[in-house]
Amino acid sequence: MNQKATAKRGFPYVSLILIVSLVLVVVILGYSLIDSIGIIGHFDTAAKSNNYKITENHLDVYRYHVAQNQLYTEYMYYQYGMMQDYYGITKMYPNVQSYINAALPSYANTDSFDEGAYNYAEQYLAYCEGAREEGKYDSLVESTKADVDTYVEGLKETAKANDVTFSKYLSKWVGTGVTEKVLREAMTWYYVGIEYAEELFEEYKDATELSEIEKYRDENKGDFYTTKYTYYKLVNNSMKEDIEKCKTADEVKAVIVEYFVEQNFSKLYEEKITKANVTDEAGKDTTRANVKTTLMAIHKLTEDKEVFTDKQTTDYEKAAYAIVTGINTSLTTELGKVYDTGSAAYTDPTSKDATDLQKWLFGDGRKAGDYKVITSETTSSSSSSSSSTTKVTTNIWYCVDKVMVLDEEKTKNAYYLLLTDDDKTKVENAQTAVQKAEAMFAEFEKDPTAEKFAELVEKYAAGTSADLKEKISESGVDEKLGEWLYAEGRKKGDIANIKTEKSGNYIVLFDGENEETWIANGREKVASDKLNDWFEAAVEKYNVTVDYSHEGHDHAEETTSATTEATTSATTEAATEATTEAATEAATEAATDAETAA
Secondary structure, three states: OOHHHHOOOOOOHHHHHHHHHHHHHHHHHHHHHHHHOOHHHHHOEEEEOOOOEEEHHHHHHHHHHHHHHHHHHHHHHHHOOOOOOOOOHHHHOOOHHHHHHHHHHHHOOOOOOHHHHHHHHHHHHHHHHHHHHOOOHHHHHHHOHHHHHHHHHHHHHHHHHOOOOHHHHHHHHHOOOOOHHHHHHHHHHHHHHHHHHHHHHHHHHHHOOHHHHHHHHHHOHHHOOEEEEEEEEOOOHHHHHHHOOOOOHHHHHHHHHHHHHHHHHHHHHHHHHHOOOOOOOOOHHHHHHHHHHHHHHHOOOOOOOOOOOOOOOOHHHHHHHHHHHHHHHHHHHHHOOOEEEEEEEOOOOOOOOOOHHHHHHOOOOOOOOOEEEEEEEEEEEOOOOOOOEEEEEEEEEEEEEEEEEOOOOEEEEEEEEEEOOOOOOOOOOOOOHHHHHHHHHHHHHHOOOHHHHHHHHHHHOOOOOOOOEEEEOHHHOOHHHHHHHOOOOOOOOOEEEEEOOOOOEEEEEEEEEEEEHHHHHHHHHHHHHHHHHHHHHHHHHOOOEEOOOOOOOOOOOOOOOHHHHHHHHHHHHHHHHHHHHHHHHHHHHHHHHHHHHO
């Protein structure tokens, strides 16, 4: 009997554990591989509603779009000096997109853009559902197709500029697994949502009654009412007693003149007359009085004539005029600090946060012409000793000009294009602004419409915006253009070729006048509240839900060296491909080993 053949076989625990372990390796590597190419993101729902679903891949598109907007704004702020460019961003990066590409890696594994992406997802699901219910979704998809195309083409140009394929660009910068199809879907919902929201907003604006606006105004006075005032910060607290008696800005200026004469006359008199051996036959006190009279006359604070002028002939008169000049230099600067541009938005004077000025400006019974000196005290620490403090007293004179003012300006809407001279050293057969304007206007006169204007803008100034400019204030545009827009009798459809002294030529199409600004603003605020109410109801109605557990797009494989971005992109792609290939090979080998062990 074969003892070996009849021996009881032990249970193969070691082999089983090995097989299970290898299978787990296969599963884990397989999952990692699938996730690395974005397949998981295609099925992973980030937000949904009754009829639409936004996947993790779509959410990556929104993250990228939010990042574009934020980084674009940063670059522009640096470029136009609205933010201090400490790091020389605009010198390091020649354009906005190069900065965006360089800056994005620093946000790897962060949630910097998640909030904006989630907001997009929630809002545009609700708006798309609303458009669908109203039967407008398909038509809005069609009308916004050009916007989607433009956005996609812009990214394709960016990919080309970075010398990578479009699919590689999407995978690297937008999100792993994001394809052109995913990009178009996400941006279609984005543009459809915007378009439908704008339509709703305009409908609410048109339906808003004046009584609703007045009610909103009365409940939100701080958004509408301002009080205008003139003010002056006293150069010296010793002036307070005299300034407190002043009822007008001219009276304040007279006190300032007196103060500057007192502070400077004696020293200048010693220099220009006494030490110069000039005889003062009138006497020092009379000269002082005449210097003051001259300064008051110069600044038109009295009707008196100047006593001393630059046309004086005697040595004494010349010396006295030199004293006037010596005082007037700093005096003129100080008089310029009496500002008539003070403005404060309404604040409840009983509020605990109201300042002394707000309590006074909006107190009961306040009226134009009221005046007051408000004193404030602050304490500052010495730079040499933290225990040493200095009390600083500040006195400011205020005079009310207008109480609780509403902005009643009626702004204008217009299409306009500024044509400037070409650089004739660079452009062959360059035209002057006048020549271009005359040619464009001759064509425009034959068909003075917004559509024709857009066509001509493309012809004569390609790349320039042909959009309608709304809420144009007379003070906010070139003087000549403002004069034309605000001319009496101006009506919708009027056109003009306006030549300016410095800017160039404006081709203009007038589109109409707006309501008083406070009414227009109030109408928008009421409509905004109504739209917000609609949105909150839509979230419930269409079962819009957002899964906030999704993490931000991982840019870990992206280069963090901005200066080497262009030259290392191909290397990074090769490394990514090599990593993927290695993972695939490892998974294959593990599976083979598992089968062999089994």
